[in-house]
Amino acid sequence: MLIETKKSKFESLVRGYSGELYRYAYWLCRERFLAEDLVQETFTRAWQSWDGLRDDKAAKSWLYTILRNEHARLFERKRIEIDETQELDEVVDSGSMSAYESFEMRDAIEALPKSYREPLLLQVLGGFSCSEIAGTMSISEGAVMTRLTRARLALRKLTGRAIERKEKVR
Amino acid sequence: MTRCAKCAALAREVEDFDARIHDAAMVPVPEALADRVLLRHKVREPARFGGFGFGVWALAASLIIALGAVIQLYRADSGNEERVATSAAVGEGHAAIAAISYVLDHEPQLLKDNVSGDPAVMKSALTRLGLNLPARGTTVRYLGKCPVPSGEGEHLVLQTPFGQVTLILVPEQSLGPRVVVAYRDRTAVVNPLRSGSYIVVTDSFKNVKQIEKMLM
Numbered sequence: 001m002l003i004e005t006k007k008s009k010f011e012s013l014v015r016g017y018s019g020e021l022y023r024y025a026y027w028l029c030r031e032r033f034l035a036e037d038l039v040q041e042t043f044t045r046a047w048q049s050w051d052g053l054r055d056d057k058a059a060k061s062w063l064y065t066i067l068r069n070e071h072a073r074l075f076e077r078k079r080i081e082i083d084e085t086q087e088l089d090e091v092v093d094s095g096s097m098s099a100y101e102s103f104e105m106r107d108a109i110e111a112l113p114k115s116y117r118e119p120l121l122l123q124v125l126g127g128f129s130c131s132e133i134a135g136t137m138s139i140s141e142g143a144v145m146t147r148l149t150r151a152r153l154a155l156r157k158l159t160g161r162a163i164e165r166k167e168k169v170r
Numbered sequence: 171m172t173r174c175a176k177c178a179a180l181a182r183e184v185e186d187f188d189a190r191i192h193d194a195a196m197v198p199v200p201e202a203l204a205d206r207v208l209l210r211h212k213v214r215e216p217a218r219f220g221g222f223g224f225g226v227w228a229l230a231a232s233l234i235i236a237l238g239a240v241i242q243l244y245r246a247d248s249g250n251e252e253r254v255a256t257s258a259a260v261g262e263g264h265a266a267i268a269a270i271s272y273v274l275d276h277e278p279q280l281l282k283d284n285v286s287g288d289p290a291v292m293k294s295a296l297t298r299l300g301l302n303l304p305a306r307g308t309t310v311r312y313l314g315k316c317p318v319p320s321g322e323g324e325h326l327v328l329q330t331p332f333g334q335v336t337l338i339l340v341p342e343q344s345l346g347p348r349v350v351v352a353y354r355d356r357t358a359v360v361n362p363l364r365s366g367s368y369i370v371v372t373d374s375f376k377n378v379k380q381i382e383k384m385l386m
Contacts, residue, residue, distance in 0.1 A: 011208060018204040026197050033311075033329070036200060040309050043207050105194035124188075124195050155191060 006050060013059055014043055020125050021067055027121050028071045030110065041074065042067040064126055065136050108158035116151035119144050202289070206310045209289035210303060238386075254375050257353045265319050266351035266358040269369045272316055273336045274354055281312055281327060289313060295324040295339040299366050301385045307331050308384075319345065323369070330384065332377045337385070341366035350375060 018039055025035035025042075045066050046053075053062055109117060122133045130148070134141040257267050292313050296303060303310075309329040316325035316338060324339040345367040350359045358371040359378045370381050 010211070014207050015204045018207055019199040022199045022203055023195065023197050027195065032200065033309075036203065036206075037309050037329070039203065040207055040210060043211070047211060105190050106197075109191070109194055120191070121195060124192050152187070152191075156187070159190075 009056070010043075010047060010050070013046070013063065017060060017063055018043070021063060023125050024064065024121060025067055025071065027109070027117065027125075028068070038067055038070055038074070041070045045070060060126065061128065061132055061136060064122065064128075068136065104159050105155070108155050111158060112151055112154055116147050116154060119147045120151040123148060202313070205289040206313070209293060209310055209313070210308070252350055254350045254352045254357065257351065260349060260351055263319070264349070264351065264360075265345040265367075265369060266349060266360045267353055268317070268319065269336070269338055269360075269371050270351070270353045270356045270358050273356065273371045276316075277312075277327060277336065280314060280325075292324050292326060292339075295341050295366075298341045299339055299363050299368060301339070301368065303328075304384055318343070318369075330381065332380045332384075333373060335377070335381050336369075336371040337381075338369040338371075339366070340368065343367060345369070350378060 021042060022035055022039050025038035026032060029035055029038065042063060046063060053059060109120070112120070119133045119137065122128045122136060123130075128136070130141050130144045133144045137144070257264075260266060307330065310326060311329055311334070312325070312327035314325045315322045317323075318338065318340050320340070320343045324341075326337040326339070328335045328337060343366055344362055345360050346362070348359070348361045350357065352375070356371055356373060357375045357378050358369055359382065360367060360369050361382070368385075370378050370385075372378055372381060
């Protein structure tokens with residue numbers, strides 16, 4: 001009975017969250033096969049440490065945290081480190097030319113440094129609050145708010161430049 | 171906010187911008203991803219413990235693992251003597267040759283199309299053949315059907331620590347005696363089991379052996 005309950009809850013989690021976890025994984029590694037591997041590994045780890053999940057309501061942020069750590073473990077060989085020194089101007093100036101092409105918003109998100117991109121995606125894809133993002137990323141809530149604001153500003157600048165460029169071409 | 175036209179316009183603009191970010195972040199999810207995740211777990215789902223204590227089952231499992239290790243060692247020793255046949259030796263119509271041709275000629279497109287078959291059917295085929303798909307280190311890239319000399323087989327493409335591997339399951343049908351064949355830069359093994367056959371196609375004889383160890 002317990003095993004059946006565990007299996008059925010696990011299946012619900014897989015069906016409920018594999019899609020959004022894949023998207024988050026994709027934005028972490030930007031390679032679709034690796035992203036799928038990450039999702040598979042995340043659920044394998046989740047199954048193995050199921051007993052560590054005490055509150056069903058926390059399942060979603062638990063899965064995101066597992067995925068984030070798996071990404072660090074498998075593809076970076078270290079915990080994700082945030083580059084605190086990178087400034088907004090550097091972000092905009094270092095944007096690749098592809099940011100000015102037709103999928104400018106997607107390219108602009110890619111051009112963001114990890115420290116801005118990650119909290120933004122946790123908010124946009126996962127719907128997490130600043131406090132939940134702070135918990136997942138092990139940073140303060142204030143730092144999350146700052147990064148979210150800066151991420152949006154950077155995206156505005158990047159996509160604004162794409163529009164300016166298009167208008168010049170016309 | 172609603173009374174001030176400028177504030178309302180600004181709020182709308184912020185909402186639109188956030189919607190654009192959201193839309194851009196929503197990259198397409200591969201078809202049947204959840205099914206593939208569940209397949210890896212279902213083929214290894216834990217047996218019921220029944221009325222016995224866990225210790226008894228743990229002891230039984232240890233004995234089975236030890237026995238399995240002895241069998242694997244025996245197989246590894248005898249495997250070194252196994253010969254790899256050529257297409258001329260087995261004939262162009264052999265299941266191993268057909269499998270390699272199918273893998274090289276059709277699999278890239280199947281992977282590109284990213285359409286997957288029914289994991290329940292695949293699970294049933296694995297179970298009937300007594301094969302085991304490890305949950306860790308192996309990702310199912312594709313599930314589907316493929317032609318085999320006697321009809322249809324279950325076609326799996328796996329990403330493993332030994333590279334990309336094709337596994338074709340043919341339950342309840344014999345494809346003849348065990349044979350390892352090298353053809354067009356690929357090596358395939360056709361292996362009969364009590365309740366059917368399987369074919370493994372990969373890039374080397376060494377990897378064929380590794381995959382077989384992994385599946386047993």
